[in-house]
Amino acid sequence: MIIVIRIIANSLFNSVGNIMELKTFKHGIHPEYYKELTQDLATVPMPLPKQIIIPLQQHIGVPCQPAVQVKDEVRVGDIVGNSEAFVSSPVHTSMSGVVKKVEPYPHPGGAMVNSVIIEANEQDQSFPPKKEQREAASYSAEDIRTAVRKAGLVGLGGAGFPTHVKLTPPKDKPIDTVVINAAECEPYLTSDHRMILEQPEEVIYGTQLIMKAVGAKKGYIGIEANKPNALEILRPLLSAADQIELLALEVKYPQGAEKMLIKAAVNREVPAGGLPMDVGVNVNNVTGAVAVAKAVRDGLPVLERIVTVTGKGIREPKNVLVRVGTPIKEVIEFCGGFTPSARKIILGGPMMGIAQTTLDVPVIKATGGILILTDEEISELKPHTCIHCGKCVHACPMGLIPSKLGALVERELYEKLPEYNVNDCMECGCCVYVCPAKRPMVHWIKVGKAVLRSRKK
Amino acid sequence: MNVTKQMVLVLTVVGVISSLLMAASDTLTRPLIEQHKREELQQAIFEVLPEAKECERDGGQECKNIGTDELRVYKGLNAANEIAGYAFVAEGPGFQGTIQMMIGISPDLSQLFSMKVLAQVETPGLGARIAEETDKKDFFEQFAGLQAQGMDSVSAGSQKYQGQPTTAEIPNFIQSVKNETPDEPNEIQAITGATISSKAVVSIINQSLFKLRQIIQ
Amino acid sequence: MAEKAVQQTTGIPFLHELKRGVWLENPVFRQILGTCPTLAVTNTVKNSLGIGLATSFVLITSSLIVSLIRKLVPGQVRIATFTVIIAAFVTIADQFLAAMFPAISKSLGPFVPLIVVNCIILGRHEAFASKNPVKASLVDAIVMSCGFITTVVCLGIVRELLGSGSILGIQILGEWFKPWVVMILPAGAFLSLGIGLGLMNHLARKKA
Amino acid sequence: MKYLTIFISASVVNNFVLSYFLGICPFIGVSNKIDSAIGMGMAVTFVMSLTACISWLINHFVLIGLNLPFLEYAAFILVIASLVQLVEMFIKKTAPALYQALGIYLPLITTNCAILGLALLGVLREYTLVENLFFGVGAGVGFTLALIIMAGIREELELADVPVSLQGAGITLITAGLLALSFMGFAGII
Amino acid sequence: MTTIILAILSMGGMCALLSFLLAGADKKLRVEQDPRVEKVLAALPGVNCGGCGFPGCSAFAEHVVAGDARINGCAPGGQATAEKIAAIMGVEVGSMEKQVAVVLCHGGTKEAARSAVYNGVKTCRAAMFIGGGGKLCYYGCMGYGDCVTVCPFDAIAMNDNLLPVVDPQKCTACGKCVEACPRHLIELHPINHTMFVFCKSQDKGPAVKKACSVGCIACRVCVKNSPIENGIVMNGNLASIDHAICPPSDIVVEKCPMKTIQIVKYDLK
Amino acid sequence: MEEQLFVISSAPHVNSEETIPKIMYTVVLALIPAMLCAVIFFGFRAVLLIATCVIACVLTEYVFQRTRKKDVTITDGSAIITGILLALVLPPKLSLLSAVLGSVVAIALGKQVFGGLGHNIFNPALVGRAFLQATYPVAMTTWVKPFFYVGSPDAISTATPLALMKFESQATAYWKLLIGYSGGCLGETSALALLLGGAYLLYKECIEWRIPAAYLGTVFILGSVFWLADSSKYPDPIFQLFAGGLMLGAWFMATDMVTSPVTPLGCWIFGIGVGIMVIIIRLFGGLPEGVMYSILMMNAITPLLNRYTKPKVFGSRKGGE
Numbered sequence A: 001m002i003i004v005i006r007i008i009a010n011s012l013f014n015s016v017g018n019i020m021e022l023k024t025f026k027h028g029i030h031p032e033y034y035k036e037l038t039q040d041l042a043t044v045p046m047p048l049p050k051q052i053i054i055p056l057q058q059h060i061g062v063p064c065q066p067a068v069q070v071k072d073e074v075r076v077g078d079i080v081g082n083s084e085a086f087v088s089s090p091v092h093t094s095m096s097g098v099v100k101k102v103e104p105y106p107h108p109g110g111a112m113v114n115s116v117i118i119e120a121n122e123q124d125q126s127f128p129p130k131k132e133q134r135e136a137a138s139y140s141a142e143d144i145r146t147a148v149r150k151a152g153l154v155g156l157g158g159a160g161f162p163t164h165v166k167l168t169p170p171k172d173k174p175i176d177t178v179v180i181n182a183a184e185c186e187p188y189l190t191s192d193h194r195m196i197l198e199q200p201e202e203v204i205y206g207t208q209l210i211m212k213a214v215g216a217k218k219g220y221i222g223i224e225a226n227k228p229n230a231l232e233i234l235r236p237l238l239s240a241a242d243q244i245e246l247l248a249l250e251v252k253y254p255q256g257a258e259k260m261l262i263k264a265a266v267n268r269e270v271p272a273g274g275l276p277m278d279v280g281v282n283v284n285n286v287t288g289a290v291a292v293a294k295a296v297r298d299g300l301p302v303l304e305r306i307v308t309v310t311g312k313g314i315r316e317p318k319n320v321l322v323r324v325g326t327p328i329k330e331v332i333e334f335c336g337g338f339t340p341s342a343r344k345i346i347l348g349g350p351m352m353g354i355a356q357t358t359l360d361v362p363v364i365k366a367t368g369g370i371l372i373l374t375d376e377e378i379s380e381l382k383p384h385t386c387i388h389c390g391k392c393v394h395a396c397p398m399g400l401i402p403s404k405l406g407a408l409v410e411r412e413l414y415e416k417l418p419e420y421n422v423n424d425c426m427e428c429g430c431c432v433y434v435c436p437a438k439r440p441m442v443h444w445i446k447v448g449k450a451v452l453r454s455r456k457k
Numbered sequence B: 001m002n003v004t005k006q007m008v009l010v011l012t013v014v015g016v017i018s019s020l021l022m023a024a025s026d027t028l029t030r031p032l033i034e035q036h037k038r039e040e041l042q043q044a045i046f047e048v049l050p051e052a053k054e055c056e057r058d059g060g061q062e063c064k065n066i067g068t069d070e071l072r073v074y075k076g077l078n079a080a081n082e083i084a085g086y087a088f089v090a091e092g093p094g095f096q097g098t099i100q101m102m103i104g105i106s107p108d109l110s111q112l113f114s115m116k117v118l119a120q121v122e123t124p125g126l127g128a129r130i131a132e133e134t135d136k137k138d139f140f141e142q143f144a145g146l147q148a149q150g151m152d153s154v155s156a157g158s159q160k161y162q163g164q165p166t167t168a169e170i171p172n173f174i175q176s177v178k179n180e181t182p183d184e185p186n187e188i189q190a191i192t193g194a195t196i197s198s199k200a201v202v203s204i205i206n207q208s209l210f211k212l213r214q215i216i217q
Numbered sequence C: 001m002a003e004k005a006v007q008q009t010t011g012i013p014f015l016h017e018l019k020r021g022v023w024l025e026n027p028v029f030r031q032i033l034g035t036c037p038t039l040a041v042t043n044t045v046k047n048s049l050g051i052g053l054a055t056s057f058v059l060i061t062s063s064l065i066v067s068l069i070r071k072l073v074p075g076q077v078r079i080a081t082f083t084v085i086i087a088a089f090v091t092i093a094d095q096f097l098a099a100m101f102p103a104i105s106k107s108l109g110p111f112v113p114l115i116v117v118n119c120i121i122l123g124r125h126e127a128f129a130s131k132n133p134v135k136a137s138l139v140d141a142i143v144m145s146c147g148f149i150t151t152v153v154c155l156g157i158v159r160e161l162l163g164s165g166s167i168l169g170i171q172i173l174g175e176w177f178k179p180w181v182v183m184i185l186p187a188g189a190f191l192s193l194g195i196g197l198g199l200m201n202h203l204a205r206k207k208a
Numbered sequence D: 001m002k003y004l005t006i007f008i009s010a011s012v013v014n015n016f017v018l019s020y021f022l023g024i025c026p027f028i029g030v031s032n033k034i035d036s037a038i039g040m041g042m043a044v045t046f047v048m049s050l051t052a053c054i055s056w057l058i059n060h061f062v063l064i065g066l067n068l069p070f071l072e073y074a075a076f077i078l079v080i081a082s083l084v085q086l087v088e089m090f091i092k093k094t095a096p097a098l099y100q101a102l103g104i105y106l107p108l109i110t111t112n113c114a115i116l117g118l119a120l121l122g123v124l125r126e127y128t129l130v131e132n133l134f135f136g137v138g139a140g141v142g143f144t145l146a147l148i149i150m151a152g153i154r155e156e157l158e159l160a161d162v163p164v165s166l167q168g169a170g171i172t173l174i175t176a177g178l179l180a181l182s183f184m185g186f187a188g189i190i
Numbered sequence E: 001m002t003t004i005i006l007a008i009l010s011m012g013g014m015c016a017l018l019s020f021l022l023a024g025a026d027k028k029l030r031v032e033q034d035p036r037v038e039k040v041l042a043a044l045p046g047v048n049c050g051g052c053g054f055p056g057c058s059a060f061a062e063h064v065v066a067g068d069a070r071i072n073g074c075a076p077g078g079q080a081t082a083e084k085i086a087a088i089m090g091v092e093v094g095s096m097e098k099q100v101a102v103v104l105c106h107g108g109t110k111e112a113a114r115s116a117v118y119n120g121v122k123t124c125r126a127a128m129f130i131g132g133g134g135k136l137c138y139y140g141c142m143g144y145g146d147c148v149t150v151c152p153f154d155a156i157a158m159n160d161n162l163l164p165v166v167d168p169q170k171c172t173a174c175g176k177c178v179e180a181c182p183r184h185l186i187e188l189h190p191i192n193h194t195m196f197v198f199c200k201s202q203d204k205g206p207a208v209k210k211a212c213s214v215g216c217i218a219c220r221v222c223v224k225n226s227p228i229e230n231g232i233v234m235n236g237n238l239a240s241i242d243h244a245i246c247p248p249s250d251i252v253v254e255k256c257p258m259k260t261i262q263i264v265k266y267d268l269k
Numbered sequence F: 001m002e003e004q005l006f007v008i009s010s011a012p013h014v015n016s017e018e019t020i021p022k023i024m025y026t027v028v029l030a031l032i033p034a035m036l037c038a039v040i041f042f043g044f045r046a047v048l049l050i051a052t053c054v055i056a057c058v059l060t061e062y063v064f065q066r067t068r069k070k071d072v073t074i075t076d077g078s079a080i081i082t083g084i085l086l087a088l089v090l091p092p093k094l095s096l097l098s099a100v101l102g103s104v105v106a107i108a109l110g111k112q113v114f115g116g117l118g119h120n121i122f123n124p125a126l127v128g129r130a131f132l133q134a135t136y137p138v139a140m141t142t143w144v145k146p147f148f149y150v151g152s153p154d155a156i157s158t159a160t161p162l163a164l165m166k167f168e169s170q171a172t173a174y175w176k177l178l179i180g181y182s183g184g185c186l187g188e189t190s191a192l193a194l195l196l197g198g199a200y201l202l203y204k205e206c207i208e209w210r211i212p213a214a215y216l217g218t219v220f221i222l223g224s225v226f227w228l229a230d231s232s233k234y235p236d237p238i239f240q241l242f243a244g245g246l247m248l249g250a251w252f253m254a255t256d257m258v259t260s261p262v263t264p265l266g267c268w269i270f271g272i273g274v275g276i277m278v279i280i281i282r283l284f285g286g287l288p289e290g291v292m293y294s295i296l297m298m299n300a301i302t303p304l305l306n307r308y309t310k311p312k313v314f315g316s317r318k319g320g321e
């Protein structure tokens, strides 16, 4: 019932939004969203697991070296892996216990990654209490960066780029704008949405801290128009002095991709092959902003996160507060287990998430969702030849010709790929989604990029 | 021998010998070839001028062109060595390319005797039927005995095929009709499915007749 | 190939060479040479024969000469020399046809002179006659000519049969058959040669 | 207007490759990549312009002037072949970049029937020198056009599932046939 | 008669003039280049057909010498020309010992355990991105046959067990498959190397056992039974044969508990 | 649980509902009004021709795919469309044997030699028609009056509105053009039925709107220019739009996705090019109608259009990187 009302409210809001001219970018797609499965379910904390697996690489960059040995005893928040390299981020244990093993273990990314396996013990498993909130302006940029690095913050929007690196803009690329990415354009996922609803003050506080850290004068929080209650809850918390603006974004995938978000928010185009800082913008995920707030104020590392467990393949879809390192098997069991037709386990959303072969993999910092698809939802891959319908060309937000890219890789004509700008593809999947011939362009593009990379070497 | 000398020598010798051969062969064949040409022309003239037995000669050898370079005209003579009619070569654009015809006309320029297509590149089975002999009545046979006076002088300006402009001054000496049987003595029936070629033939003849009259009179 | 062929002409039967010219190294289908006349004048069998024989005449005679003088010609004037020789023979053939067979000469149109630049001829000269003794060159020219004639005549048969229902002007297909005009047009030429080439490759691959 | 007509007729309506069957061998050989098609096309256009002028001069001053019509073929091909060879040597020495772009195609062209065809047709049609030049350039442009179109198609066909036996020359000829079918639409324009 | 004289004069004149020009140009404008180009060019038929994909024979010759054209790329020339070019280029075919590609994995569908149903692009390269194509072993053959497609000589085929099999007769050791295999399972070996460890897994024994019934579990039995000292050594978790010193040994094969080590028999005519 | 293997594949893990057969059958549906008009005006003959072409096309595709040992995809509907469209562009009185020949050529030479659906360069139905036009030029230009099957047997032959205009300078009334009461190919006569089908396709997003927009727009504008320049010599633009095969071509044939560009700019150029070509052929060529040839010619340069009209890459400055 509530869902029905929600949908009606949403569509009403959407039409209002249309009149207000929602901000957006060109092209993109409108997939089914299925957010109603979990968007109104308050986050529930999960009971502590017996054993956690902390992969020593949960970020883009240099992997960590183990900082503990087998049989060491660790306490919640202890660093278990670290690296001297700048583009890297320490990992912490999210539970107190004893190190059982340090060995390669299945990772959500698909490979085997060196991981620290910790068995919980009787020690205190709670986090340090919340500290007094200081004015964001009272921190120095350096303080914020140090705190963020120490807390092992990485981009929580999925990519997992170390946050302290992003908060250290080079001198010649001054940042004037911070955009907080709360678009959550991936279908099904609602963890960012819940985060805003449940901790709105932290969102604002985190935004202020990030603005301070990069020296930006202006902040935006971009939210897709299908989350009206998130917009409502944030609006009263903002004062004019904050220089933070709420943006209602058109509901369109991939609104949350940073280049698209920047285009929508400040109408700047990140140059091909460039980064947001090239146009003076810093983009951070909303859950990441909250994490920044907690890291700076409380010194709290990323020990737990909200994970949306959803899809037709799960008995009880939920938003769960999970400790990093928890095997997804336990999360799934907490949500009532699979329905009989469950066939595909995806970490992340349906458009960009990664299908898993095993339930042993742990939840990591950037895991925003566990999606379980059923037999009926997964189509047998039988790609037809491209019929040149051009739908993928119209869908591609990056202005590429996905049909050509796919066909070139299929015929192994890799040397022609650069002419078609293969490296500008962000693998958003819009092209594959719309393709009537069901061609797996993204998969081919991944192969093509890899081949080009290996040839360059 | 140095290379330069060798190059010059070899090429020159080869050139000299081959030109010698060609010239020799030319000397042998040229009379024959010219004879073929003459015969061909003569044959065509006699074919379109049924009564002609002889033509006005040019120094006793070739049929003499009494027209211009643009419109070649030959005078046919009958057994009594009287004028049996004129044969002229009409040429102009058809559907695909140039159509060239030999046409025989009575001495007073009022009646066509016959028409023979010398060259054309129309579509086989379609436009090419202006020249083809078929089991049905041949297109070109219609020209035998056709009046070439023009029954009315409606302008030919509405014809839309391309190429040579059919200026309004040129009267419709002969005309083509489509999908009906011709009922005037200066009308012929167009080939079904090849109206363009048919009209082109008619228009070329009209233009040539126009010039012919200027030459003869 | 060259050395081998020399041995073969003396030892191995001519049939083997013939197979090379007609099938293994067929100038049109295998080497894609001389396609222009193959396409342009194969609309009737008669024309095909005409162009085939004329080309063969030039190929054989000029191969003979080229092979004879091969040691004398320096590299830089090779092409010029060869073309002059070929042109001479073509001119003679052309004059001969015009004098003796005016009808054929007329229907072959401008393609007799173009034998001068028919890639087969210069190709065989460069590839073979200019490097081999007279006898071997003659054999090569003869078998290549056979290959060319066979190909154009086959194509001529197909095109004339489908395009006019006749072969050598003799009506073969009955009244019921409405000729496919397209076969005697440029498009039909391309299509039939393309399909012919496909069939040929198919057969060759099956054999292999 | 007359020049324009000659140009359009030679380049589109009576395209050398598609309706006169001239220069088919290089048309099949060098149409597999657009880049080489463009290079070849420009080289052909250049040689055709050159040929148009030279053949006219030879025709008027040697063949007609001295009444030696039977030397037509030999004289044309001799002069064209040698001059192209000279030009090739010249740009190879003086402009290596241009040579890489154009010159490498020159040897392919000397002995190509489109060139001689052009010279002979020009004589047959009794063009003036300027008309002949337009005819030559038009024919060259037409050749280039056909070559580039075919190259575009063949690059696309690299991605296609053409039966093995037809790959290469076979499918190129069939495509040329279909192109010739569609160029029939121009019939009667000029 | 005048015609003949005129013809001779004009033709001879033109020939003389042009050959003079050409000769002059040849002297003045000659461009130095690799002498092998000339030689290759001389070996080519000179048809300038463009069929090789290069614009003309001289271009083809240059590319052959530069090493980026196939030696047998000239269709009109055929096999004989190819042989001549090979001789000029010094590609000595006979003098080198024949090598053959060897696929170092025996974990086909029957032997290797599956981890998932792979529903992606059916090439090994693509499967590498998606859970290794659904086999539990992270090191073994994925069975989508990139090596088969890439072989220009049809020397590799997939068997029923979805393992690639090399036909030693057809294999020319061109190395295309070695490059193609994303798991680096294929190596070129002289035909006198016959005993191989058909596994590349670096996993520890128990993990290998779970993943595959013919994988190397690092039990060191082969090392102990090595016919010669250090003929077989452990390289991490994998046995490694030093072909330079270690002859094939039936005992080793027999003793290997997983039947990972095998001797191949080349049947060459 | 443990025993069952999960499915793995690359992202994205969800797809839209659209499939090739769905698109194809939508087009078949959109062709129904035109087919109905054909049957009304030309009677049972129309049914026969359409059925013959469809069956011949589907059979040819089946045989070809079987001999090549490829998956047989005759149920995807593309061969059916080719058959219907080929039938719709044939003269009503064409013999069924000729129709079969056209269908075989359409599928074999127009589609399968290139590798089948998606790989063909030229529009197969038009390849079939162009082949027939060149093969049987007379039969392909022999027209009958609508309702010939109820009238008296004589005087049934007629000319198409365009031929009447070109060769006799006779105009045809607009209402006749709209409902299709004129001579012509089976399915081209009724502009209204075709517009209906086109609108449905637009609504279903099965066709790229830019192509018919550019095509019809160009014909209208160029037609107007010539008409305004000399209305005694050139027909008016409305006539240009509704006469001949333009509507059928613009909505159903130029829009064939396989043979038209994929890029938006390419589609504009394609449409404009076809439009210019039609006007040139109609006004200056030897033929009264040029829709077929214009589309085939632009098909030929579609690969070039795709190559040279790549969309602007997001974030690229002028002229790419």
Ligand SMILES: Cc1cc2nc3c(=O)[nH]c(=O)nc-3n(C[C@H](O)[C@H](O)[C@H](O)COP(=O)(O)O)c2cc1C
Pocket (backbone or CB within 6 Å): A154, A155, A156, A157, A158, A159, A160, A161, A181, A182, A183, A184, A185, A186, A254, A255, A256, A257, A258, A259, A283, A284, A285, A286, A288, A352, A426, A427, A428, A429
């Ligand atoms: C196709 C695509 C869709 C994305 N969608 C989202 C999204 O919905 N929400 C989000 O926070 N980040 C999304 N991202 C990631 C952002 O591009 C960007 O990495 C992130 O917002 C940066 O913030 P972070 O470093 O805090 O993660 C998406 C990326 C891509 C390529």
Ligand SMILES: Cc1cc2nc3c(=O)[nH]c(=O)nc-3n(C[C@H](O)[C@H](O)[C@H](O)COP(=O)(O)O)c2cc1C
Pocket (backbone or CB within 6 Å): A027, A394, A395, F202, F203, F209, F264
């Ligand atoms: C008949 C018709 C005409 C249209 N005209 C336009 C138009 O002129 N401009 C436009 O932007 N969209 C127009 N549209 C909307 C397009 O269908 C489509 O929404 C738009 O081009 C989106 O394409 P894109 O994603 O490539 O930007 C039209 C749609 C139809 C059905």
Ligand SMILES: Cc1cc2nc3c(=O)[nH]c(=O)nc-3n(C[C@H](O)[C@H](O)[C@H](O)COP(=O)(O)O)c2cc1C
Pocket (backbone or CB within 6 Å): B095, B096, B122, B123, B124, B126, B127, B128, B191, B192, B193, B194, B195, B196, B197, B198, D184, F133, F134, F137, F141, F159, F163, F167, F286, F287, F288
């Ligand atoms: C391939 C082809 C070839 C044609 N060839 C000719 C031709 O040679 N002569 C001609 O008059 N019309 C030719 N046409 C034009 C058409 O047949 C044209 O519709 C016809 O001339 C109109 O005449 P009608 O009113 O008698 O049908 C050809 C058409 C096509 C498609």
Ligand SMILES: Cc1cc2nc3c(=O)[nH]c(=O)nc-3n(C[C@H](O)[C@H](O)[C@H](O)CO)c2cc1C
Pocket (backbone or CB within 6 Å): F023, F024, F027, F078, F079, F081, F082, F083, F085, F111, F116, F117, F118, F119, F120, F123, F124, F125, F126, F201, F206, F207, F251, F252, F253, F254, F255, F256, F257, F258, F259
């Ligand atoms: C909008 C649309 C138009 C089509 N038009 C044609 C057509 O004109 N001719 C044709 O043979 N197939 C047509 N098809 C069907 C299909 O695309 C055609 O069989 C392919 O070109 C064969 O590869 C069309 C399909 C669609 C969706």
Ligand code: SF4
Pocket (backbone or CB within 6 Å): A395, A396, A397, A398, A399, A400, A401, A402, A424, A425, A426, A427, A428, A429, A430, A431, A432, A441, A442, A445
């Ligand atoms: S090509 Fe890349 S960027 Fe474009 S739609 Fe496909 S996945 Fe997205």
Ligand code: SF4
Pocket (backbone or CB within 6 Å): A385, A386, A387, A388, A389, A390, A391, A392, A393, A402, A403, A406, A431, A434, A435, A436, A437, A438, A439, F262
């Ligand atoms: S959406 Fe699919 S079928 Fe359409 S053009 Fe793109 S790849 Fe081809």
Ligand code: SF4
Pocket (backbone or CB within 6 Å): E103, E124, E140, E141, E142, E143, E144, E145, E146, E147, E148, E164, E180, E181, E182, E183, E184, E185, E186
């Ligand atoms: S390429 Fe490698 S992984 Fe793929 S089939 Fe061959 S050996 Fe196996």
Ligand code: SF4
Pocket (backbone or CB within 6 Å): E100, E101, E150, E151, E152, E153, E154, E155, E156, E166, E170, E171, E172, E173, E174, E175, E176, E177, E178
């Ligand atoms: S690709 Fe080369 S090395 Fe590998 S099997 Fe084939 S021939 Fe041998």
Ligand code: FES
Pocket (backbone or CB within 6 Å): C033, C034, C035, C036, C037, C117, C118, C119, C120, D022, D023, D024, D025, D026, D112, D113, D114
């Ligand atoms: S025969 Fe004309 S180019 Fe080869």
